[in-house]
Amino acid sequence: MRLSFQKQQFAVREDAILDAVNVLLAKKGFDLMTMDDVAAEVGIAKGSLYKHFASKESLAAAALCRMTRDTLAVLAEMSPDLAPIDKLKATLRWALERRLKGAVPHLPSTSVALQRSLMLNLGYVRLIMKLNAELKQLVIAAQNEGSLDRTLPHEVIVYTIYARSCDPTLEYLRTSGRYDDAQTVDYLVRTCFEGLNG
Amino acid sequence: MRLSFQKQQFAVREDAILDAVNVLLAKKGFDLMTMDDVAAEVGIAKGSLYKHFASKESLAAAALCRMTRDTLAVLAEMSPDLAPIDKLKATLRWALERRLKGAVPHLPSTSVALQRSLMLNLGYVRLIMKLNAELKQLVIAAQNEGSLDRTLPHEVIVYTIYARSCDPTLEYLRTSGRYDDAQTVDYLVRTCFEGLNG
DNA sequence: GTCTATACACCGATAGAC
DNA sequence: GTCTATCGGTGTATAGAC
Numbered sequence: 001m002r003l004s005f006q007k008q009q010f011a012v013r014e015d016a017i018l019d020a021v022n023v024l025l026a027k028k029g030f031d032l033m034t035m036d037d038v039a040a041e042v043g044i045a046k047g048s049l050y051k052h053f054a055s056k057e058s059l060a061a062a063a064l065c066r067m068t069r070d071t072l073a074v075l076a077e078m079s080p081d082l083a084p085i086d087k088l089k090a091t092l093r094w095a096l097e098r099r100l101k102g103a104v105p106h107l108p109s110t111s112v113a114l115q116r117s118l119m120l121n122l123g124y125v126r127l128i129m130k131l132n133a134e135l136k137q138l139v140i141a142a143q144n145e146g147s148l149d150r151t152l153p154h155e156v157i158v159y160t161i162y163a164r165s166c167d168p169t170l171e172y173l174r175t176s177g178r179y180d181d182a183q184t185v186d187y188l189v190r191t192c193f194e195g196l197n198g
Numbered sequence: 199m200r201l202s203f204q205k206q207q208f209a210v211r212e213d214a215i216l217d218a219v220n221v222l223l224a225k226k227g228f229d230l231m232t233m234d235d236v237a238a239e240v241g242i243a244k245g246s247l248y249k250h251f252a253s254k255e256s257l258a259a260a261a262l263c264r265m266t267r268d269t270l271a272v273l274a275e276m277s278p279d280l281a282p283i284d285k286l287k288a289t290l291r292w293a294l295e296r297r298l299k300g301a302v303p304h305l306p307s308t309s310v311a312l313q314r315s316l317m318l319n320l321g322y323v324r325l326i327m328k329l330n331a332e333l334k335q336l337v338i339a340a341q342n343e344g345s346l347d348r349t350l351p352h353e354v355i356v357y358t359i360y361a362r363s364c365d366p367t368l369e370y371l372r373t374s375g376r377y378d379d380a381q382t383v384d385y386l387v388r389t390c391f392e393g394l395n396g
Numbered sequence: 397g398t399c400t401a402t403a404c405a406c407c408g409a410t411a412g413a414c
Numbered sequence: 415g416t417c418t419a420t421c422g423g424t425g426t427a428t429a430g431a432c
Contacts, residue, residue, distance in 0.1 A: 153385075163361075234426095
């Protein structure tokens with residue numbers, strides 16, 4: 001069943017809003033992002049935002065949900081032949097490349113206020129738990145293959161990969177200007193899995 | 199030359215203010231920390247804060263300067279017999295244990311606003327550059343000894359250690375409640391240097 | 397130097413016309 | 415559903431009495 005023209009327009013507009021939110025979250029963080037900023041970036045009035053989203057929190061939650069869904073889609077589309085360890089590396093690589101393109105990192109550890117409200121958002125919690133479960137399965141499979149340290153709890157591994165995907169080192173290396181993007185991403189992925197000792 | 203009683207009182211009061219700032223920065227982050235919060239935590243009036251510090255930014259900068267000085271002191275007091283790689287590990291371990299005790303992480307990657315103002319604070323920049331220089335020397339020495347990967351730029355190594363000291367993984371593992379503090383710190387230090395592959 | 401009181405600006409959210 | 419206008423609340427910083 002096709003969507004009506006109005007519904008399509010509505011969906012397109014909403015996607016544009018989420019794009020703006022993504023840019024602003026990456027640039028200023030949740031606490032410093034204002035609804036005026038979002039409205040200006042989209043090019044609509046502030047009041048109109050509230051016809052699409054009930055609050056600033058739900059706006060951010062929607063943007064983060066979309067990104068989590070994208071991550072799940074990337075995982076789902078990977079070749080089944082790929083080894084678990086390579087799937088994990090590819091996912092981290094994808095997340096870092098996406099951040100380089102201006103996307104907000106996965107875990108909004110930047111704002112306690114946002115974290116709190118997200119934990120109350122059922123849709124977001126459901127998605128993040130699904131992603132956690134898939135990553136956990138990959139970690140366990142990689143441990144069984146011997147490509148990840150068997151003595152580490154999978155929590156430690158999953159969180160460490162998450163953290164690396166949000167790592168400020170990415171920004172620091174980029175602003176230093178000494179390495180191109182591909183090289184930077186390589187360094188981050190490699191040191192995450194192989195360590196600094198070499 | 200001894201300080202007058204008044205001067206001593208002033209210094210003690212100022213240290214108490216910085217303690218409060220440290221607690222609040224760790225708990226709420228810079229953007230959400232208010233001067234009312236600080237005043238309430240110290241137990242003085244908000245107006246009095248401005249007799250000690252000119253602005254919220256300079257207040258946060260002073261707290262971070264104190265912490266950076268502490269880090270430099272820890273480095274200075276280490277036994278000269280300790281291998282460079284072990285000094286680096288011990289420094290990371292110290293930073294993580296300090297965070298577990300409620301201290302703010304070194305790099306305020308949590309707030310773009312704070313980062314900006316800090317880069318304009320000459321005192322802070324001088325301290326952080328001194329710390330960077332010392333860490334860089336340790337990294338190079340460790341690379342020469344073969345205990346750190348020689349193919350990695352020292353920038354990558356130094357930033358990665360910094361990032362690990364601020365890593366949200368610490369909070370996640372703690373709130374999971376599955377490991378005690380010592381175990382948690384061990385996991386973080388070990389995976390940083392040895393990687394996840396084992 | 398500490399307090400109370402306040403100036404001034406900004407933000408999230410809403411109201412109401414079209 | 416989009417706009418303009420505005421309310422209520424809060425935050426930084428300052429003024430002025432003591």
